[in-house]
Amino acid sequence: MINFKLNGLEVQVEDGSTILEACKFFGIEIPTLCYMEGLEPYGGCRLCLVQIGDDKNPKLVTACTYPVEEGLVVRTNTKRVISARKMMVELLLSVSSDSKVIQDLASKFNVTKLRFAPRHEDCVLCGLCVRMCKEQMQSGAIGFTERGYKKKIETPFNKRSEVCRLCGGCIYVCPVCQTRCQGPDADTDICNACLALEPTCIDVHDDYQCWMGTTGDCGTCVKEEDKEGKKK
Amino acid sequence: MKLKIGDLEKLRDKVKRTAEVREGKYRAKITVHMGTCGIAAGARDVMAALMDDIERKKIKDVIITTSGCAGLCSREPMVTVEVVGKPPVKYVDLTAEKIKKIVNSHIEKGVIVKECALAIGSERTH
Amino acid sequence: MKQYRTHLLVCAGTGCVACNSYEIKKTLEAEITKRKLQDEIAVIATGCNGFCERGPIVVVQPEGIFYQRLKTEDIPHLVEEHLLKGRPVKKLMYVPPKEELPIPKMMDIGFFRHQLLIVLRNRGRIDPENIEEYIAFDGYQALEKALTKMTPEQIIDVVKESGLRGRGGAGFPTGLKWERCRKAPGDVKYLICNGDEGDPGAFMDRSVLEADPHAVLEGMAIGAKAIGAQKGYIYVRSEYPLALKRVKIAIEQAEEYGLLGKNILGTGFDFSVEVARGAGAFVSGEETSLIAAIEGRIGIPRQRPPYPAQKGLWKKPTNINNVETWANVPQIIFKGAKWYSEIGTKTSKGTKIFSLVGKINNTGLVEVPMGISLKDIIYEIGGGIPKNKKFKAVQTGGPSGGCIPNQHLNLPIDYESLTEVGSMMGSGGMIVMDEDTCMVDVAKYFMNFLRDESCGKCLSCREGTHRMWEILDKITGGRGIMEDLATLEELAMAVKDASMCGLGQTAANPILSALKYFPGEFVSHIKDKKCPAKVCKPLIKYTVIPERCTGCMACLKVCAYKAIEGKRKEVHKIIQEKCTKCGSCLQVCKFEAVLVE
Numbered sequence: 001m002i003n004f005k006l007n008g009l010e011v012q013v014e015d016g017s018t019i020l021e022a023c024k025f026f027g028i029e030i031p032t033l034c035y036m037e038g039l040e041p042y043g044g045c046r047l048c049l050v051q052i053g054d055d056k057n058p059k060l061v062t063a064c065t066y067p068v069e070e071g072l073v074v075r076t077n078t079k080r081v082i083s084a085r086k087m088m089v090e091l092l093l094s095v096s097s098d099s100k101v102i103q104d105l106a107s108k109f110n111v112t113k114l115r116f117a118p119r120h121e122d123c124v125l126c127g128l129c130v131r132m133c134k135e136q137m138q139s140g141a142i143g144f145t146e147r148g149y150k151k152k153i154e155t156p157f158n159k160r161s162e163v164c165r166l167c168g169g170c171i172y173v174c175p176v177c178q179t180r181c182q183g184p185d186a187d188t189d190i191c192n193a194c195l196a197l198e199p200t201c202i203d204v205h206d207d208y209q210c211w212m213g214t215t216g217d218c219g220t221c222v223k224e225e226d227k228e229g230k231k232k
Numbered sequence: 233m234k235l236k237i238g239d240l241e242k243l244r245d246k247v248k249r250t251a252e253v254r255e256g257k258y259r260a261k262i263t264v265h266m267g268t269c270g271i272a273a274g275a276r277d278v279m280a281a282l283m284d285d286i287e288r289k290k291i292k293d294v295i296i297t298t299s300g301c302a303g304l305c306s307r308e309p310m311v312t313v314e315v316v317g318k319p320p321v322k323y324v325d326l327t328a329e330k331i332k333k334i335v336n337s338h339i340e341k342g343v344i345v346k347e348c349a350l351a352i353g354s355e356r357t358h
Numbered sequence: 359m360k361q362y363r364t365h366l367l368v369c370a371g372t373g374c375v376a377c378n379s380y381e382i383k384k385t386l387e388a389e390i391t392k393r394k395l396q397d398e399i400a401v402i403a404t405g406c407n408g409f410c411e412r413g414p415i416v417v418v419q420p421e422g423i424f425y426q427r428l429k430t431e432d433i434p435h436l437v438e439e440h441l442l443k444g445r446p447v448k449k450l451m452y453v454p455p456k457e458e459l460p461i462p463k464m465m466d467i468g469f470f471r472h473q474l475l476i477v478l479r480n481r482g483r484i485d486p487e488n489i490e491e492y493i494a495f496d497g498y499q500a501l502e503k504a505l506t507k508m509t510p511e512q513i514i515d516v517v518k519e520s521g522l523r524g525r526g527g528a529g530f531p532t533g534l535k536w537e538r539c540r541k542a543p544g545d546v547k548y549l550i551c552n553g554d555e556g557d558p559g560a561f562m563d564r565s566v567l568e569a570d571p572h573a574v575l576e577g578m579a580i581g582a583k584a585i586g587a588q589k590g591y592i593y594v595r596s597e598y599p600l601a602l603k604r605v606k607i608a609i610e611q612a613e614e615y616g617l618l619g620k621n622i623l624g625t626g627f628d629f630s631v632e633v634a635r636g637a638g639a640f641v642s643g644e645e646t647s648l649i650a651a652i653e654g655r656i657g658i659p660r661q662r663p664p665y666p667a668q669k670g671l672w673k674k675p676t677n678i679n680n681v682e683t684w685a686n687v688p689q690i691i692f693k694g695a696k697w698y699s700e701i702g703t704k705t706s707k708g709t710k711i712f713s714l715v716g717k718i719n720n721t722g723l724v725e726v727p728m729g730i731s732l733k734d735i736i737y738e739i740g741g742g743i744p745k746n747k748k749f750k751a752v753q754t755g756g757p758s759g760g761c762i763p764n765q766h767l768n769l770p771i772d773y774e775s776l777t778e779v780g781s782m783m784g785s786g787g788m789i790v791m792d793e794d795t796c797m798v799d800v801a802k803y804f805m806n807f808l809r810d811e812s813c814g815k816c817l818s819c820r821e822g823t824h825r826m827w828e829i830l831d832k833i834t835g836g837r838g839i840m841e842d843l844a845t846l847e848e849l850a851m852a853v854k855d856a857s858m859c860g861l862g863q864t865a866a867n868p869i870l871s872a873l874k875y876f877p878g879e880f881v882s883h884i885k886d887k888k889c890p891a892k893v894c895k896p897l898i899k900y901t902v903i904p905e906r907c908t909g910c911m912a913c914l915k916v917c918a919y920k921a922i923e924g925k926r927k928e929v930h931k932i933i934q935e936k937c938t939k940c941g942s943c944l945q946v947c948k949f950e951a952v953l954v955e
Contacts, residue, residue: 043661046818046856060855065661080855084818087852091821115845116825125814144656144814147639149824151814234616236624240493240502247494253365254483254495256420266444279363283398287361295420296363298444 004072019063019074020048028076031085031105033092033175034126035064039135042127046088047105051075060084086111095124097189100179107192118189122176125151129170139163142170183221191221252293258316259293260339265310267301273308274327281328282311285335294339307350313338319353362400364441367417367482371406371568372561372600374413378430379403382414385430389437399441402491405569405604407482409469411721412452417464417482424464425450455719455741469720472739474701476709477685478725481569486604489611492572498617500688504580505625508691513584514540517687519695521707526552526643526680527758527784528860529706529773535677539667540585542675549578549590550671550678552648553601556640557756558807560787562711563681565723567594567601570685571608575618575631577687582629585677590629593648595636606633640811644859645678647813658813659859680785682711702728706772710783716752716790719744726771733767736790747792751875755784757804758864760871761797780871782864796893797876798883802830804868812861819862822853826869834894838884847873892954895939899955904929906951913943913952 001012006026013022018041023030033045041064048063052074060081063074075081086109092102094116102124105111127144130153134140141164142155155161171177183191200220235243252258264270264279279296286294302310307324311331314320321344323334330348337343344352368374368383386401407415412426423446425436432450439445451460452467461467475481484491492498504513518533539547551574555563566574578590594602609631612618620628634652641647642657649671651657670676686708690698699707706728712735715721719741726735732752736742743749751761760781762769769775773783791800809823829846832838850866857863873880882888889897902913902922909927921937924930932943944952 042815043858044815044817046816046858049856062661062858067663069663083848084852084856087822087849088817088856091817091825094825095821115841117828124817125820147641147814148812149809149814149820151820233614234621234624236616237502237506240498240623243490244493244496244499247490249361250365250491251494252420253362254367254419256422258420261420264444266442268443271443279398283361283363297421298364298441300443300445 002068002070004068004070004074006074007076013068017068019050019052019061019066019068019072022068022074023050023063023076030063030076031108032064033101033105033124034128036128036131036173039128039131041065042131045092045124045126047085049081049084049088051078051081082109085109090114090116092124093190094118096121096176097184098122098180099124099176100181101175103181103184103191106190112188112190112192114189123153124176125153126175127153128173128175129153132169132173133164137165137167137169139165139167248292253295256295257293258295260295260313260315262294262296262339263299263312263314264296265300265302265308265312266298267305267308269301269305270308270310275309277328278309278311278326278331282331282335285332289335289340291335291339304350310350315339315342321352322350323348324350362398364399364421365419366399366401366441367404367407367419368401369405369407369413369415369417369482370403371410371565372598373406373410374415375600377413379414381430382416382428382433385433386416386437389433390441393437393442395437395441402485403487404482404484405480405486406565406723408473408478408565408723408725409467409720410723411719415482418446421446422463422465424452424462424467426452455744468741469722469724469739472730472734473725474709474727475725476689476701477566477573477682477711478569478723479689480573481565484570486569486571487607487611489572489608489615489617492570496692497572497688498576500690500692501576501579501617502623504583504691505623505627510540510584510586513580513691516691516695517584520690520698521695521702522683522686522690522698523706523773524680525682525686525710525785527755527782529783532679532683535667535679536581536585538665539587539675539677542668544675545586546674547585547587548671548674548676549581549585549587550645550648550652550676551578551590551592551681551684552643552645552678553592553594553598553681554636554640554643554648555595555598555681555785556643556811557758557785557787559713559715559789560756560785561713562723562786564598564601566681566685566711567598568604571601571605572612573685573688574605574681575608575612577684578631579618579622579629580687580691581677581679581684583627587677588628588630590631591634591652591671592631593634593636593642593652595642596638597636602633602635609633639813640807641813641859641861644861647859648678649676658815659861661858682786703770703772705774710771710786712786712788714740714788714790716788717743717747717792717795718790728772729770731768731770732762735771735788736767740790743790743792747794750791750793750795751797752791753781753789753800753868754787755782755867756787757807758782758860758867759784759787760867761791761800761875762871763875780874781867794891794893796834796889796891797872797879798830798834798889799891799893801869801872802827802834805830805865808861808865812865813859816857816859816862818853818856819858819865822849822857822862823865825849826853826866830869833880833883834889835896836883836887836894838880840881840884842884843873843877843880898939899934900932900937900939900943901953901955902930902932903951903953906949908949908951910949912946912948916942916946918942 031047033047034042043062043065049060050063051058089105089111097118141161181191201218204220266275309326311323312320334345337345370379414428416425439447448460453460514536522532523529553563619630639657642651644659647657647659666676702708709725709727711725724739751763753761766779776783805827809827812819814820829842850869854866892898907929914922919936921933
């Protein structure tokens with residue numbers, strides 16, 4: 001068992017735990033995107049950042065990959081953590097504002113402005129599909145190619161895969177494919193309709209409508225389109 | 233050839249001459265005056281004999297260099313011997329035989345060969 | 359061994375080789391044979407001499423005469439005058455800028471006089487492809503001492519006491535690193551030499567590997583004894599073919615002489631070294647990424663802990679150090695910790711090699727003691743700024759560092775002082791900038807480099823560097839708004855905090871330091887839509903000054919875009935819509951009639 005300090009509390013966890021596993025155990029909520037139980041942690045989305053270290057040299061690390069050490073001091077909601085987290089969400093939005101998962105994060109963490117030109121892509125390079133295919137489905141049909149801002153996920157040499165069994169696992173885990181947000185505002189590309197502000201469905205149906213995963217079916221968050229097709 | 237302890241030192245002594253020339257460090261500097269007049273008078277032969285002698289006797293800490301005409305063209309071939317800490321000596325009217333004598337006497341034993349010398353003490357170059 | 363009276367040391371570092379120094383060597387040898395001097399004079403190809411601005415270089419020893427900017431046509435005259443007749447050739451010697459008299463001796467030239475060579479002590483002095491020359495200058499003596507007279511703990515103590523800090527950029531105390539690796543449990547351990555050197559403008563490690571590869575090998579062998587490693591890898595980037603060649607030759611020769619491999623010097627100590635080639639990624643200079651690359655996996659960094667000292671190459675304890683760090687070790691063991699610790703400042707001991715490039719007269723490689731001021735490096739050694747331009751800033755540490763302006767010129771160089779002013783030592787790149795450099799453009803250049811070289815794993819680095827570049831591109835294109843500056847700063851801080859490895863964590867430094875010291879330039883680009891240094895093409899305009907134009911048609915002829923109109927003896931006019939601001943007209947006009955505003 002390892003002793004460490006979590007948000008001021010002295011706690012104990014099993015050897016080999018990561019900070020994220022420890023937080024889950026103690027009920028401390030940490031946002032994640034590229035983490036999924038059953039898959040090897042990747043640490044790519046940078047949402048699960050926490051602050052470690054004492055006052056002299058604190059730094060931010062991803063909770064999903066950092067192993068708990070004896071005497072570690074962890075704080076999950078410092079000013080640095082929150083502002084870094086918000087920027088990560090803003091960057092995610094700028095890549096893919098059609099994803100409900102990302103829009104929900106924006107609502108939750110009060111990200112109300114998008115200062116970067118949105119690209120409306122379908123992939124945020126979280127790597128869940130790659131890991132699902134390799135680790136769970138034992139296939140490895142897709143992977144990362146190129147590096148930096150040109151990085152993408154595809155089959156080797158972009159050729160039709162011979163090992164892909166069309167299981168659909170990659171689509172299943174993808175946070176962008178999962179559910180599309182119906183309500184991004186045309187000007188700001190941010191929705192904010194579901195979580196942080198007054199959900200529109202409550203007024204109409206006296207109940208959250210989206211909580212089981214269906215989106216926008218009730219249609220209350222969908223904004224009316226004006227004559228030019230822009231949402232009001 | 234795999235070296236063992238102690239071999240390294242022996243090899244270093246063997247190749248030390250390279251280090252001396254490259255670093256320009258010396259106990260004695262011998263300047264063979266060339267220039268057109270010197271070469272015409274036979275300075276190249278003196279140089280060859282000098283180099284041969286130094287190599288055969290495995291003399292250490294000595295560098296050989298050349299310079300242009302020293303000015304006294306009538307007494308060429310000329311050589312200046314500068315031992316560090318002592319005034320330089322100019323030798324004149326040299327031949328291959330005489331330079332060997334100078335190496336033996338002045339360089340190895342520190343005794344100036346008076347019959348070949350013109351002057352003791354002139355401009356230094358170190 | 360054949361005794362020659364004169365040795366001609368021809369610089370054969372990559373820079374001079376590119377300027378035909380091998381041809382010069384051949385011509386020298388041919389000419390010397392022609393004059394029947396081949397028994398008196400030896401011609402040796404050495405590693406980089408350091409004064410790259412003046413290549414090809416030949417140094418004549420033992421006189422110490424320095425010849426520079428040689429061409430093959432100069433050689434016959436040089437051989438006849440200096441080598442045969444003994445009269446050094448003045449017109450081939452170095453003349454300092456703004457002066458008239460040549461300086462014959464190398465050690466009298468300002469560039470060389472102020473340097474203190476420890477790592478580079480053999481540069482321009484030995485043939486790196488001949489191990490006996492390395493041995494002639496006390497080579498492998500330190501290894502012999504370490505293997506026969508010292509215990510591993512003693513070796514580590516000496517390195518600790520010397521104060522040697524990692525020269526790759528982070529400046530971690532080397533002795534401490536070695537100790538941690540030694541103490542890690544396990545019998546199989548590895549050493550790695552990081553020769554990736556990805557910083558643009560940095561060529562220190564390349565020079566050490568080209569000029570004195572045995573210094574690195576000896577250092578690694580001593581380290582292996584101290585740590586308990588049996589195998590080492592030297593990782594050299596593929597863009598350094600000459601360095602790769604010379605390291606391989608050095609390893610072969612060291613093994614032949616029993617100084618590497620099995621049973622070194624008959625002491626029963628085994629240590630072998632293999633060369634690993636880089637594959638074109640800056641991020642592979644990061645230690646965990648480098649280890650992945652050697653293992654054959656994709657070069658992407660991983661989270662630490664566990665640190666390589668505990669779990670490195672193939673999950674075994676591994677000690678990884680930079681080329682320059684390893685090359686310091688033999689001298690420290692040979693001359694002692696006290697000697698080394700007396701050089702430098704309180705926290706940064708020893709010397710550091712800097713590649714002095716950019717707008718400077720004496721471009722080249724300099725090794726100076728820590729604590730020397732930036733001013734001395736730029737003016738005493740560097741010879742100042744060419745064409746009488748004003749100094750503006752110096753970028754240290756490459757894309758991970760920041761710019762240092764005029765007000766900090768008297769700064770003594772050491773790890774802490776550079777970090778305090780917002781830059782860092784890095785691997786030692788020093789890019790000098792003058793009044794014609796646009797700081798916004800420089801920040802954009804580094805951001806472009808980083809977004810290209812980011813491995814792409816972390817959202818913050820991958821997306822963040824790209825977005826920072828986008829904003830800078832907007833600003834230099836005249837489309838920036840004032841809010842962009844606040845966004846830039848906020849994004850920069852987030853990228854710094856949220857990224858996993860050193861690339862992302864330091865990516866923001868060029869921007870943050872440019873914003874700190876030159877905020878006016880950014881505002882000028884945004885509010886006035888002007889580039890004060892006249893660099894950013896969308897914000898400058900080329901026009902003809904009517905009073906000075908003589909109608910000579912020279913500019914018309916060189917304009918590749920047919921953007922100038924005019925007839926002979928009539929004032930010419932530049933068509934703004936077609937002008938790409940390439941600068942050709944400015945270069946050819948003899949009447950200074952082209953205005954850039």
